[in-house]
Every structure is written in structure tokens, then in C-alpha cells.
Amino acid sequence: MARRSSGRRSRRRGRSAQRGVTGTVLAVGVAILVLSGIGAAFWWSDQESRARALDTETLCPEATGPVAMTAILLDLTDPMSPAQHAQLLARIEQEISDAARGTQFTLGVVSEDSTRWGATPPLCKPQDAASANRLTQNEKLIAKRYESRFHEPLQSRLLDMVSATGANRSPIMESLQALVADTPGFVTFEGPRRIILVTDLLQHSDALSFYRGGTWDSFRASPAFQRLGRTLDGAEIRIYQVPRPAEGVKDPAVLEDFWIRYFERQGAHVPVVNRLGDL
The missing domain is CATH 1.20.5 (Single alpha-helices involved in coiled-coils or other helix-helix interfaces)
Structure with a gap:
């Protein structure tokens, strides 16, 4: 046992x-x-x-850089009516709101003074409060950064640039190419690119003048045509046209024909045109 x-x-x-x-x-x-x-x-x-993580100056994503680019050219060599001015600001605000987070914005003006050509310092659209995660992110800080570092500076630059005092010349093509060239990375960027052009479309410079009877055919036959580049491959083009009396332009259809051919030559998509009327 x-x-x-x-x-x-x-x-x-x-x-x-x-x-x-x-x-x-x-x-x-x-x-x-x-x-x-x-x-x-x-x-x-x-x-x-x-x-x-964002770049401290541009607010562009440090890991990837801009996810898209939008360059806005303002051709305000002639004043707009109050209704047109209000429409323009509303349209640009909608463009900013619809843009993807990380989209880079620059602004430029059409001016007879070439020293004013080029681009404003780039700013990328950061996260806004609407897309913040309430559990892990501070909505107030995100909203404050969006307004103080991006939205307010961009709006301030826009308001400074939409005031026109009148000019004798309107070099739209030249100012556009200066904006494109001066926008960091725009020419070689492989992501979505957009040009927003606020203009009456009345090109008036030594290269071409609709007031002197210029057309696409006359431009193509001129020495200036040899200066034409191809910097807008695949870019979207949105035109906010400011209607003005086309004095000296016998056939307004010449304007549409010219700009369609111009952007086609640049490799861009066919422009989408919206008129900023006041009647």
C-alpha cells in the first residue's frame, strides 16, 4: 500500500x-x-x-510632395463689375474646396509689366476639420492650421490680385507660361495638373493681338509661333471668361478657335469654359 x-x-x-x-x-x-x-x-x-508630416513653409506632404497642382492665372487688366467680382471669388472658393488634400496652389497675374509675372509662393491644401478623426485628432488645432496657414493667406493673395487698374496690353500667353515655369515642379509633375484661367481671352501683345486682326493662322505664320512650347501635357484647363466688348474683333469665334488650338498644341485637354456674366 x-x-x-x-x-x-x-x-x-x-x-x-x-x-x-x-x-x-x-x-x-x-x-x-x-x-x-x-x-x-x-x-x-x-x-x-x-x-x-507637412513641410513647414508650403504645407505640402513631406513623404510624397503635392498630390496634385493647380495654377490660377488672373487676367484682370480691365476692371470687373461687382457681380463678376463676387462670382469669381465664389468660383475660386469652390475650386479650393473641391481640391484634394495635398493639392498645391499658386497664383499669377496677366500684366503688361513683366516684372509682375510668375507665381506666388506655393501652398498645399492641408487637412481640414471636416475630415479629422475625433478620437485621435484635435479638430480645433486642425481647423486653426487650415484657416491661418492656408485658407486666409491664399484668400489674401487672391484679393490683392483681383483689383485691376487697367492696362494697354494683355499678354495672356506670356503670363501663363511665366506662371507655369515659376511654379515649383509644375512642368515635370506627373500627377493631376490644372490651369484655372480668369480672362477675357483678348490676347494683346507683340506676339499676337486680336485687336490687330490676329488669328491662329496668322500666329502660326509668324516668327512668334516658333517660341510656342509644350508645357501642359495632360493638364486640365478651366476658363472663367470675363465678357467684354470685343472692340476691333470682327468675329468673336476667332477667340474660341485660337484658344482651343493653342491648348491642343500645348498637349492640354480641351478647355472647359464658364462665363462670368453680369446680366
């Missing part, structure tokens, strides 16, 4: 030892899983932070 009792005690001790080892292994496994989960969470958080 003593031997049997001793055997049972030995088996019980063996089973207890096995349970102890199994418990230890499970505990170690759980600890490893917990630590792996914490590590993965830190890695994911770091990746998210890197993805959201």
Missing part, C-alpha cells in the same frame, strides 16, 4: 510540474503577444505621423 501511495504522489507531482511549465509557456506567449501588439501600435503611430 505504501508503494502505491508513493506512486500516486509521484504522478500528481509530475502533473503539477507539467501544468506549471504549460502555464509559464502560456504566460510568456501572452507577454510576447502583448509586447508585439505594443510595438506594432508604436510602429503604426510612427508611420501615421510620418504620413501626416
Whole structure:
């Protein structure tokens, strides 16, 4: 009987030892899983932070750069009516609102003074409060950055540029190419590109003047045609046309024909035209 009792005690001790080892292994496994989960969470958080990181000056994503580019050219060599002015601001505001987060914006003007050609410093559209994650992000800080660092500066530049004092010349083509060339990365950018042109379409410069009876055919036959580049491959073109008396232009259809051919030659899409009427 003593031997049997001793055997049972030995088996019980063996089973207890096995349970102890199994418990230890499970505990170690759980600890490893917990630590792996914490590590993965830190890695994911770091990746998210890197993805959201913005350039301090342009607000463009540091990881990828701009996701799209929009260059806005304002041809306001003649004043607009109050109704046209209000329409323009509303249209541009809608363009900004519809743009993807990370879209780079620059502005330029058509001017007879070539020193005013070029682009404003680029600004990328950052995240706005509407797209903020309420659980992990501070909506107020995101909204403040959007307004103070992006929206307000862009609107301020726009308002400064929409005031026209009148001019004797309207070099639209020249000003457009200066804007494109001066916008960082625009010429070689492989993502979506858009040109927004606010203009009466009445080109008037040494290269071509509709007031002197210029047409696409006369431009093509002129020495200036040799200066024509191809910087807008695949770009979308949206024109907000400001109607003006086309004095000296016998056939207004000449304007449409010219600009369709011009942007086709540049490799861009066919322009989408909206008129900023006031009647």
C-alpha cells in the first residue's frame, strides 16, 4: 500500500510540474503577444505621423510632395463689375474646396509689366476639420492650421490680385507660361495638373493681338509661333471668361478657335469654359 501511495504522489507531482511549465509557456506567449501588439501600435503611430508630416513653409506632404497642382492665372487688366467680382471669388472658393488634400496652389497675374509675372509662393491644401478623426485628432488645432496657414493667406493673395487698374496690353500667353515655369515642379509633375484661367481671352501683345486682326493662322505664320512650347501635357484647363466688348474683333469665334488650338498644341485637354456674366 505504501508503494502505491508513493506512486500516486509521484504522478500528481509530475502533473503539477507539467501544468506549471504549460502555464509559464502560456504566460510568456501572452507577454510576447502583448509586447508585439505594443510595438506594432508604436510602429503604426510612427508611420501615421510620418504620413501626416507637412513641410513647414508650403504645407505640402513631406513623404510624397503635392498630390496634385493647380495654377490660377488672373487676367484682370480691365476692371470687373461687382457681380463678376463676387462670382469669381465664389468660383475660386469652390475650386479650393473641391481640391484634394495635398493639392498645391499658386497664383499669377496677366500684366503688361513683366516684372509682375510668375507665381506666388506655393501652398498645399492641408487637412481640414471636416475630415479629422475625433478620437485621435484635435479638430480645433486642425481647423486653426487650415484657416491661418492656408485658407486666409491664399484668400489674401487672391484679393490683392483681383483689383485691376487697367492696362494697354494683355499678354495672356506670356503670363501663363511665366506662371507655369515659376511654379515649383509644375512642368515635370506627373500627377493631376490644372490651369484655372480668369480672362477675357483678348490676347494683346507683340506676339499676337486680336485687336490687330490676329488669328491662329496668322500666329502660326509668324516668327512668334516658333517660341510656342509644350508645357501642359495632360493638364486640365478651366476658363472663367470675363465678357467684354470685343472692340476691333470682327468675329468673336476667332477667340474660341485660337484658344482651343493653342491648348491642343500645348498637349492640354480641351478647355472647359464658364462665363462670368453680369446680366
